[in-house]
Amino acid sequence: MSFTELAWSIFNKSISDYHITDHVDAAEPNPYENASLERLLYAKNWIDTVQWHLEDIIRDENIDPSEALQLKRRIDKSNQQRTDLVEFIDSWFHQRYSSITPNAAATINTETPAWAVDRLSILALKVYHMNLEANRESASEEHRSNCQSKLNVLLEQKEDLCNAIDQLLDDIENGNVKMKVYKQMKMYNDENLNPILYHKMRK
Known part of the structure; x- marks a missing residue:
């Protein structure tokens, strides 16, 4: 089984599990072993699935404004959790391939494996x-x-x-692509970087 075949099956299990209750407050029933890649992939898609439905809810034209604000805050938090988990998955890949010495002509891909996996998770939804x-x-x-x-x-x-992700992983493993991980450095949630937040704190 290729990596993407495994990931796709896990994403679909997460989506299926969510729709048993079809509720954004349902507990995540992650069945995979702690610290395993499978557990990380399931958790990643669970975040995406819950956020998918939060985005549906907030688009109700008749939603109470105070409820909409609470949902917006929750979606912001979910986005940060999603980013953190993607970076954690990239760290998993980086560690896995840490013993690989890139070829002299190795290139750098436009996105890391985990950000490509992020796209695959959304695509499953x-x-x-x-x-x-x-x-x-x-x-x-x-x-x-x-x-x-x-x-x-x-x-x-x-x-x-799927083909592109599997090829990217093969290229990293064969030394044809160098893997580098950059933090996203999101600013809107950081009270030291968002002007609205840090100006408010100074008042």
Whole structure:
């Protein structure tokens, strides 16, 4: 089994597990061993799945403004958790390939393995929900047909992305690509870097 086959199966298990209760406050039932890559991948997709549904909720035009503000704060926190976990997964890959000496002509990829995996996790959610729409009996035939066309594109994108990720990992392992990890350094949540926050603190 390739890495992306493993990741895709874990992402779909997470999505399926979430929809047992279909509730943003459900406890994460991560079944994998502590410190394992599988556990990290499940946790990553669980964050994405909960945030997907938070984003749905906050778009309700009739939502109470105070509730919307609370949800926005929760989504901000979720985004930070997502970023932290992606960086942690990259650290896992960096450690795994730490003994590899890059070739003299080795290049640097535009994104790290974990940020590519982040895209794959979101793509799994898109495929899941587009499939629901393509088969929703209450929708019109035109709607289902349009969604099936979009689903076909998403599935093609999935194949391309999986191939690209597996190739990237092979290239790192073979020394053809150098792996470097940069922190995202998000500023909006940092009270020392967001002007709105640090000006407020000085008052």
